[in-house]
Amino acid sequence: MLPLECLRPGEWAEICDVSGEPASVGRLAELGLRVGSQIQMLRGGSPCLIAIGGGRLSLRGDHHMQVYVRPISG
DSSP states (O other): OEEGGGOOTTOEEEEEEEEEOHHHHHHHHHTTOSTTOEEEEEEOSSSEEEEETTEEEEEOOOTTEEEEEEEEOO
C-alpha cells in the first residue's frame, strides 16, 4: 500500500484507504474515489489527474487528506 502521489503516469491501482475529514472523504466517495475502486494515474504532481469510472478527476495534494492505493499489474 502506498500514497496515491507515488503512482507514475499510466500506472493502474486499486484504492485501499481514503482518510481525512469525514465530509471530504464522503465527497470523494460520491465522485467514485472509494475503497475498491480502480484508478489510472494520468498526470502526477499537484494537482494530479486520474481516470476513474469513465471520467477524470483532478486532485490537489492536501496534508489533511490521504489516499492509499495498491498498484495493479497491467
